[in-house]
């Protein structure tokens with residue numbers, strides 16, 4: 001069967017313009033600057049794009065079921081977001097029991113909110129435990145479903161092309177920094193950088209720093225700056241729900257999850273807002289007005305995460321952090337705000353969030369929106385598309401969502417993986433999967449061509 005398949009793939013290459021071009025170029029010495037032919041590899045299991053928590057969890061769940069996979073990662077390490085694009089003081093925002101990946105609990109000695117370094121160590125142990133070996137420096141440049149072959153063609157910057165029946169998109173909701181257009185920002189003579197490049201407030205000691213964006217990152221960066229003796233100001237353009245990280249000695253998140261089991265979402269929102277008012281007071285007095293929808297409803301309807309306060313509000317109250325309205329424009333040394341205030345700053349930090357990069361490489365118009373790179377269907381239907389396409393970590397539910405996606409994806413793939421293989425394969429100790437069925441036969445062709 002495998003021979004049949006490979007013969008059929010050879011047949012397809014005759015019609016493949018990319019292969020044809022490279023093949024011809026290879027034989028035509030006159031064209032000296034042509035790229036070398038792409039290395040082609042048929043992957044027996046799924047290709048997973050991204051070696052962050054979602055990709056690793058999916059590979060681990062698959063491996064537990066005896067299904068091998070190939071993880072392609074653009075950087076040279078696992079969890080690049082956590083290792084290289086987060087600040088030093090970062091701890092998990094949610095208690096550890098809500099951030100575990102399938103198959104490995106956090107070590108018992110870890111605190112309730114593990115530090116960034118502890119979380120990275122945990123992910124390294126995860127990779128060791130499940131024997132995962134992501135292929136590093138393999139940025140996926142394009143992935144397209146080949147209807148004739150019934151397979152995905154995944155091309156990487158390392159000049160390789162992988163062919164697979166299942167493709168798992170695990171490139172993250174935070175793949176690229178989102179940088180808004182701000183009039184005049186190019187004129188500013190001081191430093192301008194995105195919060196993903198911010199490490200620590202030490203270098204800003206004594207400086208006036210404007211932090212744009214009041215999500216969890218913006219609020220925490222301000223706190224860090226204030227702790228290191230800088231003079232931070234926070235731009236708050238919209239309304240925002242700030243909640244204490246803990247209420248009644250319990251994590252606000254855990255409490256909400258528990259209450260949601262018994263009560264309707266709106267009632268839980270009311271209780272949360274009452275608890276927040278009790279713990280933090282009226283946040284609108286400090287320029288942090290609340291949206292009309294409650295925090296959980298807002299998260300469910302618009303995916304907007306409430307801010308869990310870890311001490312920033314106290315610094316705002318004490319005047320160590322100044323809250324400012326939206327920016328009108330930036331000049332060489334100053335920033336003008338919509339209320340006509342003009343202030344001088346030494347640096348501007350953009351805590352303006354992240355965006356998905358899926359539209360830049362996935363050639364597919366059904367499952368993912370080309371506009372924002374997120375699955376079009378709402379939760380809980382974000383994880384599965386057509387023709388063996390899956391999304392892990394795109395449910396706007398953090399690490400808990402990633403863990404759930406990983407398990408669902410592995411279960412779904414398992415259903416057709418063992419469809420007509422011998423039961424003994426499940427206990428194959430080497431995980432080297434004999435391929436007894438042509439992958440082409442798994443997905444019916446929707447169109448006939450060539």
Ligand SMILES: Cc1cc2nc3c(=O)[nH]c(=O)nc-3n(C[C@H](O)[C@H](O)[C@H](O)COP(=O)(O)OP(=O)(O)OC[C@H]3O[C@@H](n4cnc5c(N)ncnc54)[C@H](O)[C@@H]3O)c2cc1C
Pocket residue numbers: 049050051052053054055072073074075078079080081082086087090091092093094099138139140141170171172173174175217357361392393394397398399400402
């Ligand atoms: C500052 C900050 C704090 C956070 N804190 C929490 C928290 O406490 N709790 C929580 O649940 N969530 C938190 N999150 C959300 C967090 O991003 C996710 O929970 C988690 O990292 C998602 O994992 P992921 O694997 O889906 O995405 P990522 O961690 O972003 O991993 C995606 C991987 O894909 C790779 N990649 C991207 N494009 C390509 C490509 N074209 N080819 C190959 N590889 C590619 C990236 O290099 C990356 O390694 C936080 C996010 C940020 C930014």
